[in-house]
Amino acid sequence: MSAMSRGPQPTEMADQLLDDERLTLAGLFAESYTGLRGQLDRRMLAECNMPLQWFVLLLRLARSPDRRLRMSDLADQTSLTPSGLTRAIDRLTDARLVERVSCPSDRRGFFAALTDKGLDRVTSALGPHLRHLDDGFLSLLSPEEQGQLAAILRKIRDHVNPGAARPPEPIPDDDATTVAAS
Amino acid sequence: MSAMSRGPQPTEMADQLLDDERLTLAGLFAESYTGLRGQLDRRMLAECNMPLQWFVLLLRLARSPDRRLRMSDLADQTSLTPSGLTRAIDRLTDARLVERVSCPSDRRGFFAALTDKGLDRVTSALGPHLRHLDDGFLSLLSPEEQGQLAAILRKIRDHVNPGAARPPEPIPDDDATTVAAS
DNA sequence: CTTAGATAATTGCGCACGCAACGACCTTCT
DNA sequence: AGAAGGTCGTTGCGTGCGCAATTATCTAAG
DSSP states (O other), X not given: OOOSOXXXXXXXXXXXXXXXXXXXXXXXXXXXXXHHHHHHHHHHHHHHSSOHHHHHHHHHHHTSGGGEEEHHHHXXXXXXXXXXXXXXXXXXXXXXXXEEEEOTTOTTOEEEEEOHHHHHHHHXXXXXXXXXXXXXXXXXXXXXXXXXXXXXXXXXXXXXXXXXXXXXXXXXXXXXXXXXXX | OOSSOOSOOTHHHHHHHHTOHHHHHHHHHHHHHHHHHHHHHHHHHHHHSSOHHHHHHHHHHHTSXXXXXXXXHHHHHHTOOHHHHHHHHHHHHHTTSEEEEEOTXXXXXXXXXXXXXXXXXXXXXXXXXXXXXXXXXXXXXXXXXXXXXXXXHHHHHHHHOXXXXXOSOOOOOOOTTTTOOO
């Protein structure tokens, strides 16, 4: 084709690329997610009086064994940096929805542990949120499409954030005093 | 609390809901998009020396008739508020990649218009970005899956942000000479 | 035991965003 | 024409996040 000669307009090649399907797909991904997220956030705030971020964090904890998770695990699962997670947990702690519990096996580490109040909050927000999800996109999709979407997104998630798919982690046994001395 | 209590509890209903497939799907949506976005942003910054947001805005303009768009249209298409868009265009204007052009038919309005420098920047970033998209998720998906994803996301986008799908807007059949002056 | 290197979580700093309030302008109704 | 109300874009303010540096602790090597 056009070799290094400066003849044909370089913009033509670029114009072709500007219409690339892949860009459109990436744009749809961004617009659909961002738009949906905004909608869900506004409705969570209006109906349940908390930001969507709070709900997501509380939900992760509620679904975890013993309703607690290491800070670093929670960070991995939420695509937040350790820094961002520290601040987020600060806010939840101030609201008495989460407590920091120091980890006995690693004195650097902390668990974020759901309080009773936090559990109440998240369970009472669950119904509204599921309704918002239906309104926001689930009702648009057939069961088959939902399955396709889940399969595709899982592939992407596992690829961009392998840490998030990890197994529930070595179990903390309550009365096990395995902190064997030296 | 009742660490050793067994038997039926009101939490059981909630526990069922906590495992709802819909929550998992929503979580996958969030994790996959956020993780992908972070990856794309870091690579754009590293290889092309600009934030992904800049590239997205410049790309929208490059794909628009006469390489310009009304501020409000651009805001709709990017899920930014008018406020956020004003600041973003400020930054691009400071970098001489975009110019504000007042709209002759509505003196309240402005076009964001791509400069030559801006066009260069976006076209030179196009190749790397497409490579990042392939690396980030497209290479994981069969053509069929890409089609399914596009169809599904388009439904969601049209539902959560109907304004973004609008036709290219009534064209100003002006002569192309309007931009030149100061 | 001692030392060097990795890892968990936090903090200072700067940046980008949304909301609400505002001024400028357009549109419609009387 | 004149007034009322809506729309376009910008600004003040507060918030949330990521990056880089820091402290405390764990782990590995000599």
